[in-house]
Amino acid sequence: MTATNANSPYVTPPDSEQIPRFAGLTTFARLPREDQVDHVDVGVLGIPFDSGVSYRPGARFGPSATREASRLLQSYNQFQGVSPFETLQVADLGDVTANPFNIEEALTAIEEAASRHMAAGTRLISIGGDHTIALPLLRAVNQQHGPVALLHFDAHLDTWDTYFGAPFTHGTPFLRAHEEGLLLRDRLTHIGTRAQLHHPDDLVRDENIGFGIISTIDVADQGVPRIVERLRARIGNAPVYVSIDIDVLDPSHAPGTGTPETGGLLSRELMQILRGLANLNIVGADVVEVAPAYDWAQITATAAASLVYELICLFALDATNKTKGQ
Ligand code: MN
Numbered sequence: 585m586t587a588t589n590a591n592s593p594y595v596t597p598p599d600s601e602q603i604p605r606f607a608g609l610t611t612f613a614r615l616p617r618e619d620q621v622d623h624v625d626v627g628v629l630g631i632p633f634d635s636g637v638s639y640r641p642g643a644r645f646g647p648s649a650t651r652e653a654s655r656l657l658q659s660y661n662q663f664q665g666v667s668p669f670e671t672l673q674v675a676d677l678g679d680v681t682a683n684p685f686n687i688e689e690a691l692t693a694i695e696e697a698a699s700r701h702m703a704a705g706t707r708l709i710s711i712g713g714d715h716t717i718a719l720p721l722l723r724a725v726n727q728q729h730g731p732v733a734l735l736h737f738d739a740h741l742d743t744w745d746t747y748f749g750a751p752f753t754h755g756t757p758f759l760r761a762h763e764e765g766l767l768l769r770d771r772l773t774h775i776g777t778r779a780q781l782h783h784p785d786d787l788v789r790d791e792n793i794g795f796g797i798i799s800t801i802d803v804a805d806q807g808v809p810r811i812v813e814r815l816r817a818r819i820g821n822a823p824v825y826v827s828i829d830i831d832v833l834d835p836s837h838a839p840g841t842g843t844p845e846t847g848g849l850l851s852r853e854l855m856q857i858l859r860g861l862a863n864l865n866i867v868g869a870d871v872v873e874v875a876p877a878y879d880w881a882q883i884t885a886t887a888a889a890s891l892v893y894e895l896i897c898l899f900a901l902d903a904t905n906k907t908k909g910q
């Protein structure tokens with residue numbers, strides 16, 4: 585199904601005028617599998633794990649749903665002026681096997697898989713899975729880059745301490761990451777925050793970690809260009825990890841998720857913010873919390889696939905500019 589494009593040294597998705605996009609076995613964007621290429625510059629890694637959820641389960645089916653929706657993607661991003669699959673070797677790395685009955689064992693497996701790929705020079709975009717998986721991914725990123733800045737797109741803070749006494753849940757990854765020294769204080773931002781809190785102290789704990797908050801109201805009031813300026817100023821040239829909980833989108837744009845919250849970002853706003861991150865030092869990313877059992881007509885999975893595509897394009901732009909010596 586995959587092809588070598590005459591204009592590109594890379595193994596690319598097949599020409600959609602030769603093989604229709606709805607035919608053949610599914611990989612992300614019909615990209616080659618890891619075993620069909622000799623190296624992978626950017627890898628899409630599925631992490632079908634949702635044993636850390638607090639409300640509606642089902643994000644374990646997020647990777648397969650996102651891959652299925654990604655069949656529609658085409659090669660050229662007209663807004664970024666880049667053909668990512670002809671700029672880098674992008675491939676589908678398959679799924680991590682994560683124990684659904686033992687969270688800590690699953691976290692170890694995810695960290696080991698991510699570390700192995702990163703040590704081979706692959707930049708990772710992970711598809712969840714619930715947000716618990718951000719913690720082992722940040723551990724792996726730290727092995728290569730040390731503490732990192734964080735852009736966290738989410739309706740929720742995800743800096744809670746424990747839930748029913750459990751330390752590793754989808755509501756706690758960024759407090760654990762802070763405690764483990766994985767984050768660069770003062771370079772941490774939540775975007776799209778809007779959910780109700782357990783207690784006002786939740787905000788105090790969050791601020792003490794070093795997070796700034798850009799709420800959905802801030803995005804509406806200030807506009808995307810100003811928000812992009814603020815994000816870029818806060819991150820600077822630090823290595824930055826981008827974590828996107830699909831519930832950052834309004835439920836009308838992403839109904840298929842475990843903890844939907846009214847009043848979210850439009851998919852257009854989120855795409856525009858991501859495009860504004862070009863040429864930051866992005867060292868890894870994830871798109872999490874897609875739960876297709878609650879989805880309608882692939883709305884959520886289609887959004888997730890497009891977000892993964894925009895992230896791939898950011899890596900491709902970075903490579904293009906490095907080639908030009910910028
Ligand atoms: Mn959330």
Ligand code: MN
Pocket residue numbers: 715738740742754829873
């Ligand atoms: Mn989350």
